[in-house]
Amino acid sequence: MYDIIGDVHGEASMLKKLLKKMGYEKTNGSFSHPDRKAVFVGDFINRGPEIRKTLRMIRSMVEAGNAYAVLGNHEINAIIYHTKDKQGSLLIRKPNKYFLSLFKTINEFKLEPLEWKDTLNWLRTLPLFLDFGDIRIVHACWSEKAIEVARSIYTEGRIKKKVFRTIHKNSDSEISQNVWLLTKGVYLKMPSDLHVRNNKGVMPRSFRIKWWEDPKGKTFKDLSFESKYTLPDYTVPVEILPGVHPYPEDAPLLFFGHYCRWNGPVIIKPNICCVDSCVTGTSNLTAYRWSGEKVLNPDNVVTLK
Missing domain, CATH: 3.60.21.10 (Metallo-dependent phosphatases)
Structure with a gap:
C-alpha cells in the first residue's frame, strides 16, 4: 500500500x-x-x-x-x-x-x-x-x-x-514537448484583450487548465486549474483551445x-x-x-x- x-x-x-x-x-x-x-x-x-x-x-x-x-x-x-x-x-x-x-x-x-x-x-x-x-x-x-x-x-x-x-x-x-507535458501540464494562452492579475500583481499571459476534461463549451473560469487568480466566466473561443488529454x-x-x-x-x-x-x-x-x-x-x- x-x-x-x-x-x-x-x-x-x-x-x-x-x-x-x-x-x-x-x-x-x-x-x-x-x-x-x-x-x-x-x-x-x-x-x-x-x-x-x-x-x-x-x-x-x-x-x-x-x-x-x-x-x-x-x-x-x-x-x-x-x-x-x-x-x-x-x-x-x-x-x-x-x-x-x-x-x-x-x-x-x-x-x-x-x-x-x-x-x-x-x-x-x-x-x-x-x-x-x-x-x-x-x-x-x-x-x-x-x-x-x-x-x-x-x-x-x-x-x-x-x-x-x-x-x-x-x-x-517530440521529447521536449512530451516531457514538459508530463511535468508542467497544459496551458491555455490568454487572448490579447484578457487581462488578469495574480496574487502577486503580475498579469500572466497563460493559465493552467484542467487537461483531463473536454474543453469545448467551457468558460475560462471552468477550464482553469489555477490557484493564484480567478478567470472570467465566459466561454473560451474554440479557435484558441489547446489539446487536452481526457x-x-x-x-x-x-x-x-x-x-x-x-x-x-x-x-x-x-x-x-x-x-x-x-x-x-x-x-x-x-x-x-x-x-x-x-x-x-x-x-x-x-x-x-
Missing part, C-alpha cells in the same frame, strides 16, 4: 512531521513503515529552507526501498542548468525566470559541490511516471503518448544527458502534484487526486493514503496543519 506525498519544495521538517503522523519511523538512516511505502510526486527542491536535507531524506528512502519518486519540472530545470553541451560549455549561460528559483538550491550545496553533482546524477535515475496497475503517479499530466515517450528515454536505469540537451535546445521536439472515468486512480491547490480540493474526480497543497512552511503538506480502494476516499487524505 502507498502514501502519495505532494510537492515538498525543501520543507524537510514538515515532511518529517507528516511521515511520523502516518506511522513512519527512522531506522538505519531512512524513514520506513512496516506495511506501506511513500511515493513522492516530484518538486523536492527550491523555495524551502531545508532543500539539501529534503533531498537526503527522499533519496535515502528511495535507495532503501522505502519509497518511490518521480521527477518534477523543478528537478528537470536543475539538471538542465548543470548540463553541458558536446563542446563542454554549460547549456544555460544566462538564466531566465525558470532557472532563477534554483539559486536557493545551488546555494545550499555551494560548499558541497561533489554532493550536489552526485545528487544531480541520482535525480537522473528517477522516472517521469509510475504505473502500479491500480494507481498511477505523474508530476502534472497523464498522457498516453507522453508516457510512451517517457518509457523510450528512460534507459539503463536513468535518463541520459543527451535527452536534457534535446529538451533545452529543441523545444519543438482521463477516462474507468481508468486507474491517478495522483499528481504541481498545481498548488492551497486548501483543496484534493480529490478532483473519483479517480483523480492532486496532492500539491502549495507547501510554504506555514501552509499544508498533503498525502493520500491508498489502501487498495478503486474510488478515492476523502477520509484517506492526510494534511499536516
Whole structure:
C-alpha cells in the first residue's frame, strides 16, 4: 500500500512531521513503515529552507526501498542548468525566470559541490511516471503518448544527458514537448484583450487548465486549474483551445502534484487526486493514503496543519 506525498519544495521538517503522523519511523538512516511505502510526486527542491536535507531524506528512502519518486519540472530545470553541451560549455549561460528559483538550491550545496553533482546524477535515475496497475503517479499530466515517450528515454536505469540537451535546445521536439507535458501540464494562452492579475500583481499571459476534461463549451473560469487568480466566466473561443488529454472515468486512480491547490480540493474526480497543497512552511503538506480502494476516499487524505 502507498502514501502519495505532494510537492515538498525543501520543507524537510514538515515532511518529517507528516511521515511520523502516518506511522513512519527512522531506522538505519531512512524513514520506513512496516506495511506501506511513500511515493513522492516530484518538486523536492527550491523555495524551502531545508532543500539539501529534503533531498537526503527522499533519496535515502528511495535507495532503501522505502519509497518511490518521480521527477518534477523543478528537478528537470536543475539538471538542465548543470548540463553541458558536446563542446563542454554549460547549456544555460544566462538564466531566465525558470532557472532563477534554483539559486536557493545551488546555494545550499555551494560548499558541497561533489554532493550536489552526485545528487544531480541520482535525480537522473528517477522516472517521469509510475504505473502500479491500480494507481498511477505523474508530476502534472497523464498522457498516453507522453508516457510512451517517457518509457523510450528512460534507459539503463536513468535518463541520459543527451535527452536534457534535446529538451533545452529543441523545444519543438517530440521529447521536449512530451516531457514538459508530463511535468508542467497544459496551458491555455490568454487572448490579447484578457487581462488578469495574480496574487502577486503580475498579469500572466497563460493559465493552467484542467487537461483531463473536454474543453469545448467551457468558460475560462471552468477550464482553469489555477490557484493564484480567478478567470472570467465566459466561454473560451474554440479557435484558441489547446489539446487536452481526457482521463477516462474507468481508468486507474491517478495522483499528481504541481498545481498548488492551497486548501483543496484534493480529490478532483473519483479517480483523480492532486496532492500539491502549495507547501510554504506555514501552509499544508498533503498525502493520500491508498489502501487498495478503486474510488478515492476523502477520509484517506492526510494534511499536516
